[in-house]
Amino acid sequence: MMVRTETDHRTVVSRRALVGASAGAATAAALGLSATRMTAQTGTPAASPVAASTDTFIEPQVRASENGRLVMTLQAMEEATSGSPRMAYSDMLPGPTWRVRPGDNVKVALVNATTEGTNLHVHGLHVSPSGNSDNIFLHIEPGQTFNYEYQLPENHIPGTYWYHPHPHGVSAAQVGAGLAGAIIVEGGLDDLPELQGLNERILVLQGPFTGPGNQPQYLVNGQVNPVIEIQPGETQRWRLLNVSANAFFNLRLAGHAMHRIAIDGSPLPEAQTVDVQLLGPGERAEVLIQGGEAGIYELQSVAWSPDIPSQATDQFLVATMISAGEGITPAALPTTLIPFEGLGNDEIAAHREITFQENVTGPAFAIDNLAFVEDRVDQVVTLGTIEEWTIRNASPEWHPFHIHVNDFQVMSRNGVPESPHYEDTTLLPPNGEVVIRTRFADYTGRFVYHCHILVHEDAGMMAVVEVVE
Numbered sequence: 001m002m003v004r005t006e007t008d009h010r011t012v013v014s015r016r017a018l019v020g021a022s023a024g025a026a027t028a029a030a031l032g033l034s035a036t037r038m039t040a041q042t043g044t045p046a047a048s049p050v051a052a053s054t055d056t057f058i059e060p061q062v063r064a065s066e067n068g069r070l071v072m073t074l075q076a077m078e079e080a081t082s083g084s085p086r087m088a089y090s091d092m093l094p095g096p097t098w099r100v101r102p103g104d105n106v107k108v109a110l111v112n113a114t115t116e117g118t119n120l121h122v123h124g125l126h127v128s129p130s131g132n133s134d135n136i137f138l139h140i141e142p143g144q145t146f147n148y149e150y151q152l153p154e155n156h157i158p159g160t161y162w163y164h165p166h167p168h169g170v171s172a173a174q175v176g177a178g179l180a181g182a183i184i185v186e187g188g189l190d191d192l193p194e195l196q197g198l199n200e201r202i203l204v205l206q207g208p209f210t211g212p213g214n215q216p217q218y219l220v221n222g223q224v225n226p227v228i229e230i231q232p233g234e235t236q237r238w239r240l241l242n243v244s245a246n247a248f249f250n251l252r253l254a255g256h257a258m259h260r261i262a263i264d265g266s267p268l269p270e271a272q273t274v275d276v277q278l279l280g281p282g283e284r285a286e287v288l289i290q291g292g293e294a295g296i297y298e299l300q301s302v303a304w305s306p307d308i309p310s311q312a313t314d315q316f317l318v319a320t321m322i323s324a325g326e327g328i329t330p331a332a333l334p335t336t337l338i339p340f341e342g343l344g345n346d347e348i349a350a351h352r353e354i355t356f357q358e359n360v361t362g363p364a365f366a367i368d369n370l371a372f373v374e375d376r377v378d379q380v381v382t383l384g385t386i387e388e389w390t391i392r393n394a395s396p397e398w399h400p401f402h403i404h405v406n407d408f409q410v411m412s413r414n415g416v417p418e419s420p421h422y423e424d425t426t427l428l429p430p431n432g433e434v435v436i437r438t439r440f441a442d443y444t445g446r447f448v449y450h451c452h453i454l455v456h457e458d459a460g461m462m463a464v465v466e467v468v469e
């Protein structure tokens, strides 16, 4: 039996970023492009030169299943760098990308080489929450190795997922230090004729770390402002993952629309053209990009939520796209994608109301007036049933709601019906509400729902659901 195991390591790539490589400017020069760029904000050429600290785009290493199996070791470790404290899986920032297929069996030996407890969560995967599967109640102590095993069902939805530690109280510190990586479940959209043969890129977004001069530093696949190359007219498929602990990425590519084909782990029934893709912590999207005329284009996170001072985010540069080389005739973009099987007409077994709160008295971050306690069950639901949850946000800040094991259809946001789609993490608007429907399919056991701003989760904004027969 062919089983791929982890055999090689490489140094955390961000070390190069810390010393300020200038490959991007060199690349631009080699391509004969003048040092002007399109800004994300205005779509017009900016006077300033290409940012000096760009780096050639590199993808995380891949661990791919073969013959239905993936076996690997992930060593959670602390990194001594000159910048902010870093942690890494197997000396990689981000960790290696798992490439698996529906029905696969995945075995991960998690080696805790850090000085504190950790564990492992597979965000968005529809797998058992019990035993040595996606069980976030496990505590893997320093020096301990734990053998996780995930059995993906044959009907698992192909898409973009990720993994990270989930130890209550220190999730923000560990994810924020760099412990995160992507999971790709193959199939689905991959098989659409319009998407076959496209250059595919994965952008694992992390930060802010503390960069030179104590400036916030955002990384793409461990690099500062990498250069992504595209040909004029070429179509590329980008998988965008916000695996930061607490940050929002409000992505805009100068001079280019993004054609969204998936949100979180699920394909959309129809492609959507957007100018800006907001990703809260934990959220993903897949977009198609068609290279514009030869030039340099910035991928920015544009200013977000300016009217909420505690969460307002200024614009920052994420990456640079260079369109160069032989122009090709743009292919027709797909419109209809994967047929949608929604929950809108199904029988609803129960309606629940869940409220996220920030309190002056009592727990500062709470759900339904309670801070998280791991041995208290907050919701008991019946296996196989569909429920509708109205999730209220009684605070003046955004909170990304996430629930493990089962994704959900977003029915409405602040009373406005949403187009048909599933998510596993969704933004609760300040003093607003989101209505979701979800089927508690296939797995009994205990798991959690929580805010994916991990400092909020660590402070108690998390609760337990138990699925029973």
Ligand SMILES: [Cu+2]
Residues within 6 Å of the ligand: 398, 399, 400, 451, 452, 453, 456, 457, 461
């Ligand atoms: Cu929150």
